Amino acid sequence: MLKMIMLVFNEAVEMEILEILEQCGVKNFTKIPETYGRGTTSGGHEGNDVWPGRNTIFYVACPEEDAKKLLAAIRETRKTLGKEGVKAFLLPLEDLT
Numbered sequence: 001m002l003k004m005i006m007l008v009f010n011e012a013v014e015m016e017i018l019e020i021l022e023q024c025g026v027k028n029f030t031k032i033p034e035t036y037g038r039g040t041t042s043g044g045h046e047g048n049d050v051w052p053g054r055n056t057i058f059y060v061a062c063p064e065e066d067a068k069k070l071l072a073a074i075r076e077t078r079k080t081l082g083k084e085g086v087k088a089f090l091l092p093l094e095d096l097t
Helices: 011-023 065-082
Strands: 002-010 028-037 037-039 044-047 055-063 087-091
Touching: 002 011, 002 065, 011 055, 011 065, 055 065, 065 087
Parallel strands: none
Antiparallel strands: 002 055, 002 087, 028 055, 037 044
16 A cells, blocks of 8 residues: 655755655655745744745655655654654555556
8 A cells, every 4th residue: 555755844954854765765755845834843934034944845655664664764853853853744645647
């Protein structure tokens, strides 16, 4: 069964996220740069003087086993990144054409 993982993270930690993907054997993803938003733990990222910084989103479609490995690696990384942050959302993938 396929899964979709949406990774939302501060653009400052993109290299760390790319390293995690490589370590987990993930070669394919879709990147959406310069996204904005707010989180309970990370605060606002709106690319302005009041809320500096931006987020990036990666979408990763992968088999369930790869998704489990990636989510475990993200959980570990969250312990060290602190407020810079990364969030992972696991979504079912109904069809891939």
